[in-house]
Amino acid sequence: MAPTKAPDSSRRSDRSRRAIHDAALALVTEVGYRRTTIEGIAARAGVGKQTIYRWWPSKAAVLMDAFLDLAGRAAEDAGSGSGAGSGGTGEPAPGIPDTGDLAADLKLVLRATVDELNDPALEAPTRALTAEGIVDAKLGAEFVHKLLDPQLALYVTRLRAAQEAGDVRADVDPRTALELLIGPLMHRWLLRTLPLTHAYADEIVDCAVGGLAPRA
Incomplete structure (x- = not known):
């Protein structure tokens, strides 16, 4: 009889982590951050609470990790098509393109940001974490450090090159x-005052680049 192959614990852990990520994102989208609980995430993912606490110290940590994973996958999908980095929510791509045309390069990345912010899969958890980060200083600092700062650094690099x-x-x-x-x-x-569109992104770039250009 052939020996029985031992279960792949790493693969099982990966499946459990992804299930927990998906459950956390689904709940925060459906009921909001405040009503999302570790118990609810565990039940939705089909795991025990102890499994979650073995990997994360808090609900905020679970959601941050889940959102980083989601944003990373979204950035990979977007980057495979255009090569442009995300402007707001996703993981950093190699950089904002430098074609020599600053306005065109910025419009490309701001349009990608508009698409991310309008993506239903990203919008609800982004809003939840943004809102909670305003009242939870620790979560807000982590949101800035892990999500925003890497993206802002790409803009700084491109503007310095310009x-x-x-x-x-x-x-x-x-x-x-x-x-x-x-x-x-x-x-x-954030305020939902008017639709967020590519045309608006282009207008922002035109106004900003006009003000940044050398003066005669």
Whole structure:
């Protein structure tokens, strides 16, 4: 008789983690962050609470990890088509394209950000974590450190390259400049004042790049 093959514990762990991630994201989308519980996540994923606590110390940690995984997969899917990095929520891609046309490069990445923010699979958990991060300083700091800062660094790199090429004034702070791009987009998305569209992303870029350009 052939020997029985031992179960692959790592594969089982991966399946359990993915089930927990999916359950956490589904619950926060359906009932919101506050009403999502470790017990609810465990029941939805078909695992015991102890399994979750073995890997994560809190509900916030589970949701952050689940969202990072989701955003990473979304960025991979988007990046495989255009090569552009995410502008707001996804994992960092190699960088914002540098074709020599600053406006075109920024429009490409801001349009990708619009698509992510309008994606139902990403929108609800992003809103939940953003809102909770306002009242939970620790969660907010983690959200900024793990999600926002890597993306903002891509803008800084591209804007500094534009400065070196003479397309952006030397006295401009790239960190301030990137907020001219990201700030209006997030403001409209958070408040739902008007639809978030590619045309709006292009308008933001045109206004910002015009103000950043060297003056005669």
